[in-house]
Amino acid sequence: MTNNRTFVRIQTGGRISTTGKIFADSRSPTIDCTVIDLSARGACLDVHGTVEIPKRFTFLHGGLKKSCRILWQKGRRIGVSF
Template structure:
């Protein structure tokens, strides 16, 4: 099976943390996650805890806040687009 990805996904390495945080707005609780892989346009995340994952949220990783949309979800693993 060939993949037709525009961007290559990379696993976090070196000085970049593989931990991130998800929040829908300022009043919502923060959801911890682990970055499985990422590209310039999206990421694959493992979600910790049992809170419901919103369809749109902000993702904080490496000191950068990005607006995200969930593209797919399988259990507690989600694919997001920035």
């Protein structure tokens, strides 16, 4: 099986934070998530709680804020691009 990804994904652990926060807008509560893997252009996240996940949001991870959009979703696990 070949891997056609442009950017290498990093499995979280060690010195990379495994937690993140999703901000939909200033009026909505933040949504906690767990980072499954991360690359320069996107991430795979497990979203906590039952709040609806917006299609576009701001993702806070390791002190950096990134604008994201959902590429795929399977239950509470989502794939996003930055």
